[in-house]
Amino acid sequence: MTASPIRLLDLAPVSPLRSQTIYHAVGYALGADSPDTIMLVSPNAPYVSIGRHQDAAREVDLPYCAEAGYPVIRREIGGGAVYLDGNQLFTQWIFHADHLPATVEERFVVYADSLVRTYRALGIAAEHRPINDIHVAGRKIGGTGAARMDGAEVVVGSLMFDFDVATMARVLKVPSEKFRDKIIQSLTDYMTTMRKELGEPPARETVIAAYLDACRAVLGRDIERGELRADELALAEKLDARFAGREWLEEAGGLRKPFVKIHEGVRVAEAAHKAPGGLIRCVLRVRDGHIDDVAFSGDFTARPPSMPFDLDELLAGSEISEVVVSERIEDYYRRVRPEIPGVAPSDWVAAVMRAAETEAPA
């Protein structure tokens, strides 16, 4: 660790592209004599940021984004696609690797503490939910991530003044509109912002002052206002060209993960199961190992017609267990005796379990 002051770069709003390239540039330009840096920046227009190994065409509705004028920009930080705009203040730490804790988890403890203290100073009862979520009464407020850039360890996150849930759900490529509805509902239920918590978000200067106090406290170091160096700006310009290029955006993605993580304990997934009597599509919201919400649809014929909705209700709260889900559905068949040719209880169970298998990595 070190006692040297941290440079603060409190930047005016920048273009969407530059809001990503600038912290990569400071990271890659970090030399032995460079200071550790905390950068505060917001984009001056909305855009979509995708994770390091995501496949843009599979995760994002690219035609819609083009039509709406939202650039789609791959970052070197991992994680998922996110819609960003001027209602978030990005809080980026670009530090010498040995000036931060050794493990990623320990790094997030320190980083999350700075955000938690900021929110608390503003009257919001935030807490760190390991590994890297900040929650307010079970709702996530902002996301965080980390990456290595040559000699720099970079940790990024944001202070959430507000968040446009509908546009976030709109920019994602989803398997169905029902799935998109579930995303909107889930983001509404499980995300929060300063506006939601306080009615009106505080002034940017107030939030920044609270944040810098929090950073001084958790890092035990002075923070001094500074400027970008010429070499950092020159590198940002080079990275602008690379990050705006098709080759970088279209770089092959990693594994397909057919789910959307809302926060550490909540995800939405969809799966389909072909039963003899028709296709059962299941949109599932899982919360801490239980079915938080489920919606069935498909091309089957059921009597009573309310059957898919009845099953939605009776499975809510159920443990994600083939045995437990089977018991509930078989009990429904015994009680209601539905007429649904070619669809057995085991078919509903198969649809649920297939959706549940799209497990988010810990």
Add this chain to the structure above:
Amino acid sequence: MSVYRGCDIPGDLFFDVDRDVWIRPAPDGTLTLGLTDPAQTRSGKVLHILFKKPGRHLDAGQSAATIETAKWAGPFPTPVSGTIAETNEATFRADILIANRDPYGAGWIVRLEPDEWAPEAQGLVTGEAAVQRYETRIDELGLNCFRCAD
């Protein structure tokens, strides 16, 4: 195999301690490279890995693959220059956590045809020297290793 604070440091491998990379030379002159036990502990469970293609020439320090764990992304830098002969992509496709489970065995990352192999000149250490360097490093970092896949 030396174990210090839970971290395995095999004495028969060469290490770039700063980059946290191990190297195993083969009789045919190629080098197998992988993440060390401290490296997989520090980065956490691997979620994605994107390999540079075989045939690609890399300078020392360049990335042979990018690794994304659940909460972090970063390069896998080669300590020596050379040409990628083979990647372990097929194994990672079957088990993405293989480098967390078996960092010195099945979880290797790439095989390299080096431009030259001069481990001392290339800043690599092995045997007791490697163990001592790692013990110091592990103490500095306050690290305790664990297999992230468990």
